[in-house]
Amino acid sequence: MEWRRGGEVASMDSQAYRKCQNYASMEGMRRMPLFGGYPSPSYVGRDASGRPVFVNPTWTRSDQLIVEHAAMMQCMVNQGFNLVPISPDAKKVP
Numbered sequence: 001m002e003w004r005r006g007g008e009v010a011s012m013d014s015q016a017y018r019k020c021q022n023y024a025s026m027e028g029m030r031r032m033p034l035f036g037g038y039p040s041p042s043y044v045g046r047d048a049s050g051r052p053v054f055v056n057p058t059w060t061r062s063d064q065l066i067v068e069h070a071a072m073m074q075c076m077v078n079q080g081f082n083l084v085p086i087s088p089d090a091k092k093v094p
Helices: 015-033 063-080
Strands: 003-004 042-046 052-055 083-085
Touching: 003 015, 015 063, 063 083
Parallel strands: none
Antiparallel strands: 003 083, 042 052
């Protein structure tokens, strides 16, 4: 699959691709921050004995990657690119 806009292909070093990659990375960190690599436990209340109860967030690094992927796709679409299959007659890199 490759990103195309008209006859233009967005390679990994193109300005549009880099812009969306940076946006996606920032969006992933904003929506799924991992402080020190691990999410912090959250206080949720007290149990029947009055002891504090904490839970760990259920999201992981893979959840952050899903957010980044969705942000990248949306950014590229917003710039007019479509994700299309690579044509079989495209040059093959040795």
